[in-house]
Amino acid sequence: MKSLQNQVAAFAKERDWEKYHSPKNLAMALSVEASELLEIFLWLTDKESQDLPEDKLNGLKEEIGDVMIYLANLANKFGLDPIECAREKLEINKRKYPANLVRGSGSATILYTQS
Template sequence: MKTIDTPNAFKRLQQDLAEFAKERDWDQFHNPKNLVMALNGEVGELNELFQWLTTEQSENFPAEKQEALAHELADIQLYLLRLAEKCHIDLEAACDRKMALNRAKYPVEKCFGKALKYNEL
């Protein structure tokens, strides 16, 4: 069930990333292992932005840090897209398949309002 129609947004970004890397001769460094390591580093930077915030603060992220948050989220998305490309994964199709699996594993009538894993429902 698609609700957002962004035709080829992932593919466009992947092409931009591939060109960016090629122009800098960085493709030689963009193997799956290195990309996973870089992705992990960016997730760590995202963690730092939320570290020590209360739940309320994290839900009302400080306005002065919004741009930093946007940059970290973008870094994560870009590395993820590059990794998917290098691993020959159509990320949009994979997300659609995963959402279908999640809907089957977490039917509304069983999980509504519950924070349980599917095998505990």
């Protein structure tokens, strides 16, 4: 991940685009790219979404790439490692949603109503 973070920083610097990369703009761009990812699945049935045709699969690859690029850029602004952030959050989620309490219960709906 650090390598990707270095690459996206170099990409922006080479183009003098850092001036546009405020945390606000990067967060907004990340959301836009996540929405572009969603658009690939828009109006598909659950079954169709599990077996994407080649053109949609290629689009999905590009949007996952875009999301990762903006996530890396945003993390750079705060000196964060997204992988470490995800690991730390997963540990929080393990404590918040113990498998023995939520297994098979449609994720965390039971615990949401308790907090």
